[in-house]
Amino acid sequence: MLPQFFARRYLFSPKSRSVVNLISGLSVVAVAMPVAAMIILLSVFNGFESLVKSMCSAFDADLTVTPRQGQTFAADAVDTAAVARIDGVEAFSFILEQSALLEHAGRQATATVRGVDDAYGEVFPLAEAIPSGEFRVRLGDLERLVMGQSMAYMLGVRTLADADVNVYAVRRGSFSSLLPFDNYTRRTVPLGGVYSLDLETERTYVLASLRLAQELFSHPGRVSGLVVRLREGADAERVRQALEQRLGGEYRVRTRYELRASFYRIMTYEKWGIFFISLLVLLVASFSVVGALAMLIVDKRRDIATLRALGADTSLVRAVFRSEGLLICGLGALFGVVLGVGASLVQQHFGLIGIPAETFLTKSYPVEFRFGDLVVVLAAFGLVAYVISNITVRSMVKHNT
Numbered sequence: 001m002l003p004q005f006f007a008r009r010y011l012f013s014p015k016s017r018s019v020v021n022l023i024s025g026l027s028v029v030a031v032a033m034p035v036a037a038m039i040i041l042l043s044v045f046n047g048f049e050s051l052v053k054s055m056c057s058a059f060d061a062d063l064t065v066t067p068r069q070g071q072t073f074a075a076d077a078v079d080t081a082a083v084a085r086i087d088g089v090e091a092f093s094f095i096l097e098q099s100a101l102l103e104h105a106g107r108q109a110t111a112t113v114r115g116v117d118d119a120y121g122e123v124f125p126l127a128e129a130i131p132s133g134e135f136r137v138r139l140g141d142l143e144r145l146v147m148g149q150s151m152a153y154m155l156g157v158r159t160l161a162d163a164d165v166n167v168y169a170v171r172r173g174s175f176s177s178l179l180p181f182d183n184y185t186r187r188t189v190p191l192g193g194v195y196s197l198d199l200e201t202e203r204t205y206v207l208a209s210l211r212l213a214q215e216l217f218s219h220p221g222r223v224s225g226l227v228v229r230l231r232e233g234a235d236a237e238r239v240r241q242a243l244e245q246r247l248g249g250e251y252r253v254r255t256r257y258e259l260r261a262s263f264y265r266i267m268t269y270e271k272w273g274i275f276f277i278s279l280l281v282l283l284v285a286s287f288s289v290v291g292a293l294a295m296l297i298v299d300k301r302r303d304i305a306t307l308r309a310l311g312a313d314t315s316l317v318r319a320v321f322r323s324e325g326l327l328i329c330g331l332g333a334l335f336g337v338v339l340g341v342g343a344s345l346v347q348q349h350f351g352l353i354g355i356p357a358e359t360f361l362t363k364s365y366p367v368e369f370r371f372g373d374l375v376v377v378l379a380a381f382g383l384v385a386y387v388i389s390n391i392t393v394r395s396m397v398k399h400n401t
Contacts (some may be wrong), residue, residue, distance in 0.1 A: 002316070002320075003316065003319035003320045003322070003323040004323050004327075006320045006323070006324075007320060007321075007323035007324040007326075007327050008327065010296065010300070010324055011024060011324065011327055011328070023288075023291065023292045023295060024292045024296070024328055026288065026292075027288040027289050027291070027292040027328050027332070028328055028331045028332040028335065029332070029335075030285045030288040030332070031282075031285055031286060031288070031289065031328070031329055031332025031333065031336065031381075031385075032331075032332040032333070032334075032335035032336035032339065033285070033336065034278065034281050034282035034285045034336070035282065035332065035333050035335075035336025035337060035340060035377065035381060036335075036336040036337075036339040036340035036343070037278060037281070037340070038275065038278040038279070038282065038340070038377045039336070039337065039340030039341060039344060039369075039373065039374060039377055040340050040343055040344055040367075041274055041275075041278055042271065042274070042275060042370075042373040042377070043340075043344035043347075043348070043367045043368060043369045043370070043373065044344075044365060044366070044367050045270070045271050045274060046271075046367070046368035046369070046370055046373070047348070047365065047366030047367040047368040048366055049267055049271070049368075050366065050368050051362060051366045052198070052267070053264075058124060058126065058129065058197050058201060059114075059124070059197075059201055059205055060256045060259055060260065061123055061124070061227035061228055061229060061256065062228060062229055062230040062236060062255065062256060063227070063228040063230065063236065063239065063240055063243060063253055063254070063255060063256075064225055064226070064227055064228070064253070064254050064256075064259060065078075065225060065226035065227075065228070065243065065247065065251050065252070065253050066224065066225045066251065066252050066254070067250065067251060067252070068249070068250055068251065068252050069250075071224055072096070072219055072222040072223060072224050073222060073223065073224075073250075073251070074221055074222055074223075075094050075221060075222065075223045076221065078226060078247065079246070079247075080092070082246050083226075083228075083243065083246065083247075086239060086242050086243060086246060087234075087239075087242070088230050088231050088234030088235065088238070088239040088242075089228055089229075089230065089231070089234075089239065089243075090122075090229045090230055090231045090234075091119060091122035091123050091228075091229045092119065092123065092226055092227065092228045092229065093116060093117050093119040093120040093122070093123045093226070093227050094116075094117050094210060094223040094225075094226055095114055095115060095116055095117075095120070095210070095223060095224060095225050095226075095227055096114070096115040096210055096213040096214060096217065096219060096222065096223045096224045096225075097112050097113060097114040097115065097205075097213070097224055097225075098112070098113060098169065098213070098217045098224070099111070099112055099113075100112075100113045100167050100168060100169045100206075100216065100217075101167070101168040101169075102147075102151070102155060102165055102166070102167060102168075102206065103155075103165070103166040103167075103168065104155040104156060104157060104163065104164070104165045104166065105155070105156045105157075106156075107154065107155050107156045108155075109151060109154045109155055109203075111147070111151060111203075111204060111205065111206045112204050112205050112206070113167065113169075113206050113207075113208050113213060113216070113217075114205055114206070114207055114208070114213070115208050115209060115210040115211070115212060115213020115214065115216075115217075116137060116207055116208070116209065116210055117209075117210045118138075120207075120227075121135060122229065123227050123228070123229040124227075124229075126146075126195055129195045129196055129197055130146070130193045130194065130195050130196075131149075131194065131195075131196050132160060132193065132194040133146070133160050133191070133192050133193030133194055134192065134193050135193055135195070135207075136192055136193070137192065137207055137208055137209040137212075138209040138211070138212075139192075142190075143187075143189050143190075143208065143209055143211075143212045144189060144190055144191065144192030144193075144208075144209075145165055145167075145189050145190070145191050145192060145206055145207065145208055146191075146192055146193040146194070146195060146206070146207040146208075147165075147191065147194060147195070147202075147205075147206040147207070148194065148195055148196070148197065148201060148202025148203060148204075148205065148206075149194050149195070149196050149202055150199055150202035150203045151202055151203055151206060152191070152194050154203070157191060157194075160191055160192070160193075160194070163190060163191035164188050164189070164190050164191070165188070165189055165190075165191055166186060166187075166188050167186070167187045167188075167189055167208075167216060168184045168185070168186050169184065169185045169216045169217050170183060170184060170185075171183050171184055171185050171218060185215075185216055185217075185218065187212065187215070187216055189208065189212065210223070228243070236255050237255070240253050240254075240255060275376070275377075279380055279384075282380075282381060282384065283384055286329070286384055286385065286388050287388070289325055289328050289329060289385070289388055289389065289392075290388060290392045292325075292328060293321060293324065293325045293328075293389065293392045293393065293396065294392065294396055296321065296324060297321055297393070297396045297397060298396075304317055304397075307320075314397065317397055318393045318394060318397050321389075321393045321396075321397065322389050322390060322393045324389075325385070325388070325389030325392065325393065326385060326386065326389055329381070329382075329385035329388075329389065330385075333378060333381055333382075333385075337374065337378070341369060341374065344367050344369040345369055347364070347365060347367040348367040348368060348369055351363065351364030351365075352364070353365050
C-alpha cells in the first residue's frame with residue numbers, strides 16, 4: 001500500500017499545490033470526457049438499434065416458414081393442427097406476397113402486396129399503428145387494401161372516402177409483346193386503412209386479403225409463407241427445431257434475426273466501429289497523462305533521491321508513479337462514468353433532447369443504456385491506462401534516477 005499512499009499524497013495533499021497538480025487535474029478532465037462520450041455514443045446507438053428492430057418486427061414474424069424450393073407451396077399441405085400443438089406457438093397465419101404496380105389518380109408506384117388471412121392480426125397486432133381507417137382487409141365479400149402513409153402520399157391519396165387503387169400484377173404464363181395489357185391482371189380495390197411505421201416499410205408493404213392475392217397473382221390455394229408468433233418467454237430456437245421436425249425437410253424455418261442476418265450484422269459492425277473510433281480518441285486524450293506523469297517525475301527528483309537513500313529500489317519508485325498515473329486515470333474514468341451514465345439515463349427516461357424532424361417516429365433521441373457496454377468501456381480504458389502509465393514510468397524513472 002506504500003506506493004498508493006505516496007500517489008494519493010502527491011495528488012491530494014493540501015501542501016502540494018503547483019503547476020503539476022493543475023496539469024494532473026486537467027488530465028483527469030481530458031480522460032473523463034472521452035469515457036463519457038463513449039458511454040453516451042454506445043447508448044444512443046443501442047437506442048436506434050432497438051427502435052429499428054421494433055419497427056422491423058411489425059412485418060417480421062418470430063418464425064417464418066418458407067419452401068426450400070420454389071416461391072410458393074400449397075396451404076393445405078401444412079398440418080395446421082400439428083403446428084398449433086407445438087409448445088410455444090401462440091398464433092400463425094398464411095401469407096402470399098409478390099410485387100405489383102399500384103395506380104391512383106394518375107400516379108404509380110411499385111409495392112410488395114402481402115395477402116394475409118383472418119389470423120394475421122393475431123400474429124401482427126397492427127391495429128395500434130393505424131391512424132386512419134381500420135386494419136381490415138376484407139369485409140364480407142368486399143376486398144380492401146391497407147397501405148403505409150408514405151405509399152398513400154406517393155399515390156396522392158387524400159381521403160379514404162374516395163381512394164380506389166388499381167393493382168396490376170404480371171399474369172403467369174407466356175408474355176406477349178403484341179397484346180401487353182393481356183399480360184397483366186388488374187383489380188380495383190378501395191383503400192380501407194393507412195398504417196404508420198418506418199419509412200422503408202411504409203413504402204414497401206401493402207396488405208390485402210389472401211384470397212385477393214391468390215387471384216391477383218394466379219396462385220389459387222397456394223401461399224408463400226407461414227408466419228408464427230411465439231408465446232412470451234418461449235425459446236425461439238427450440239420452437240424452430242420442433243417446427244422443422246413437424247413440417248419436414250421441404251420447408252425452411254427461420255427466426256426474425258435469421259431473416260435479416262446481414263442487416264443485424266451490419267448494425268453490430270457499425271456499433272463496434274464507433275466503439276473503436278471512440279477508443280482511438282480516448283487513447284489520444286490519455287497522452288495528457290503522459291505529460292502529467294513526466295512533469296511529476298521531474299518535479300519529484302528530490303523525493304526519489306530521498307526514497308533511494310532510505311533503501312527504496314527502482315521497482316518501488318516506479319510503483320509510486322505508476323500508481324499516480326492509474327489514480328489520475330481512475331478519477332477521470334469515475335467522473336466520465338458518472339457523467340456518461342447519468343446523461344444516458346436522463347435522456348432514456350425523460351427524453352430532454354428532441355429530434356428536429358416532424359416525420360420521425362420518435363420525438364427525442366432514443367437512448368438505451370446497457371451495463372455490458374459500461375464493462376467493455378472500462379475494461380478497454382483500464383488496459384490503455386495501465387499500458388500508458390507503465391511505459392511512461394519505466395522510461396522516465398530509468399533516465400532520471
